[in-house]
Amino acid sequence: MASASGNAFDFSLFKRLIRYTNPYKWTFYFVAVAAILLSFFAVLRPYLLQVTIDDSIVPKDNDNLIFYISMMLIALFLEVIFQFLFIYFANWLGQEVIRDLRVNLFEHMLQFKMKYYDKSAVGRLVTRAVSDIETIASIFSEGLFMIASDLLKMLVVLGFMFYNSWQLTLLVLTVLPFILYATRVFQKKMKIAFEDVRNQVANLNTFVQERITGMKIVQLFTREKVEYENFKEINDKHRKAWVKTVWYNSIFFPIAEMSTSITIGLIVWYGGLRVVDNDAISLGIIIMFIELSQMLFRPLRQIADKFNTLQMGMVAANRVFGILDTESSIPDTGTVKIGKLKGAIEFKDVRFGYIEEEEVLKGVSFKANTGETIAIVGATGAGKSTIINLLNRFYEINSGQILVDGIDITDIPLKSLRSEIAVVLQNVFLFADTIVNNITLNHPEITEEDVVKAAKEIGIHDFINSLPNGYHYNVKERGVMLSSGQRQLISFLRAYVSNPSILVLDEATSSVDSYSEQLIQDATDKITEGRTSIVIAHRLATIKKADKIIVMDAGRIVEMGTHRELLAVENGYYKNLYEVQFMAEESMR
Template identity: 90%
Template structure:
């Protein structure tokens, strides 16, 4: 992979990127052909100018003058046509590659373990998937083909110059090593500078995304001035990174211009002396060499500029491939496709840690019979939500086994396993879309009629109909147009219409108003009926109705039984939790 070491180019990375052009190889070849033709047209114009001066203007031959001018117009027309084709199809190819690469990246990210997202900043990932990938398009539109075209043009120009006058060509070449050295240094410096620029862009995106998302917290705790100062610091670092690139450009391009001017001066001086003294050179050749020298140095300056673009694209490609190479995918090695499970769940001595050496579950074992409602309670950090995460295979267990209907759940395909499990979370996530689409999640097997029927069954149809446009009400980003209780009801309906064999409620009744709580409780009773349910308990009513209650502490199961059984355990964990957390709630009921 490329790095910020100053190495001008990473060919292995470039080779990998070029493979994405394979489906469009004929377009690739056509752009390459256009580049070749443009290099020859570029030489043809100065040549026609030379013969026009020497064979028409100086001898005052009007017929030849008209002919050569007509030829120059034809060459100019062809150059315009191929220039159009070159630019259009190079950009088209870049956009096709970007589209395919972005699809591959997003598909890969969809399969990541939750652990990857736990440790990755959202803003940085958004930068990778959007702006970094768009930068890669410039490799094809402004970098690769432009550089190849300019290099080819320089080779053709240099060969043509030697053919016409090796003396003038050597004169031009005396300045060339200096500009080549300056270009090489410039490229290395810009490589490092652009790496810094991309880092600062990612940092800026991450900071802004987090603060916009958490703006309520910022304002509640009057952190506006503090966050403003932090933003100014990050923004200044971003500016400084860009200023560094401006500094290098400010040095290089005047040097390049000065080198061109010196070369033209040498051509005029030496060529003029030869014309005056021995007539060995013609005026047309001198003018042609002035044009050719500019063609030789102009692409060199452009190559440096385009190389900047190529470097930025390569830095972006390095970041994208780093994500694509990330092995943080749940291994879907299962071959069994299941449906209509009985709902039997069994944890056998399951050990798990989010971070190596920090055990979260320590030998958890329990069994949920089909149709049972199991409640899991415990203090914060006891491992309750971890049990749910493992059941859905969001993370891989360290040791032990998890069985579903007697089958090791790693033998079941991820898609069919998760299709049989519905989860209602405490913090409901809704997309910026209609209520209907948030419920169906674009599942073609779930119709609007199915949703309405299900809503009526669990008692929330009237609530949805009371909203503007009913089921087509747009809840906006993260469902901000709804209260927490209303979002919770939508998530219950979303779980219900999927008709799961196993239902998981992760503190789904917490932090809601009394009216929504009653609707949620009624919905809970309906959707948990006749299906295996695991409830991470928060509300007393849910705990009391459970067939069994599992009490966890520090990653272990310390007690198990019914509500009444556990209350009889002297100095028991559950009894203490009940008295501390739930007694006040029971008294208010």
């Protein structure tokens, strides 16, 4: 991978990126041919200018003058046509490449473990998937082909100059090493500067996205001034990173311009003396060499500028490939075809930690028979939600075994396993879309009629119909147009229409409004009916109905039994929890 060490170019990274042009090789070849033709058109115009001066203007030959001017117009027209085709297809190729690359990146990110997202800033990932990949397009539209075209143009110009006058050519070349050295230093400095720019852009995106998402917390705790100052500091670092690139540009381009002016002066001085001495050098050749020297040095300046663009694209490609090279997916090696699961669950001495050497589950074992409702209770951090994460294989266990219908879940294809498990979370995530799309998640086999039927069965059809546009009501980003209770109802319906074998309610009724509470309780009774359910709940009504209650503390199961059995345990954990929390809940009703 490319680094910020100052190395001007990473060819291995470049070769990897170029492989994305393979499906569009004919376009690639056409752009390459157009670049070659443009290099020859570049010397044709100065040549026609030279012969126009020497063969028409100096001898005052009007017929020849009209002919050469016509030839110059034809050459200009052809150059414009090929320039248009070159620019259009180079940009088209860049957009095709980044479309494919972005699809590959998103597909790869969809397979990542939850652990990867636990450690990765959302803003940084968004930067990689959007602006970094957009920057890669400039490699093709403004970098690669433009640089190749300019280099080819310089070689053709240089050969043509030697052919016409080796003396004037050597004079021009005396300035060239100085410009080449300055260009090389400039490229190295800009590589480091652009690496810093991309870092600061990612930091800025991450900061802004987090603060906008958590604006309620910022305002609740009156952190506006603190966050404003933090933003000013991050924004200032972003500005300084860009100013550094401006500084390098401000030094390089005046030096390049001065070198060009010195070259023109040398050509006029030496060529003028030769013309005065009636040597082989003519006035037309001097004018042609002035034009050709501009063509020789102008691409150098442009190459430096385009190399900046290429460097930014390569830095962006380095970051994107860094994610593509990240191996953080759950191994999906299961081969057992399960069909419709019965829903029997068994945990056998399961041990797990989100961080190595810090176990969250410490040898958890229990069974949930087909059709049973298991309630899991315990203090925050006891490991209740972790059981749900492991059942869905969002994380890999350290040791032990998890079985569904007697089959190790690692032997079941991930898609098959997760399609049989529906989860209703306390913090419901809704997309900025209609209610019906949030329920079906665009599943092709779930129709709107299925959704309406399911809503009637669990008793929330009237609630949805009361909203503007009913099932086609747009809930906006994260479902902000609905209350927490209404979002929970949508989540219940989403789980119900998927017809799962196993249902998980992760504290799904712990914080809802009074309007939604009875609807949610009725919906809970309906969707848990006849299927294996695991309920992580604080509500006494839900827990009392469970076939089995698992009591957890510090990653271990400390008690297990029915509500009645656990209350009979003297000084039991559940009994104390019941007396402190649940009886207080009952007294408030």
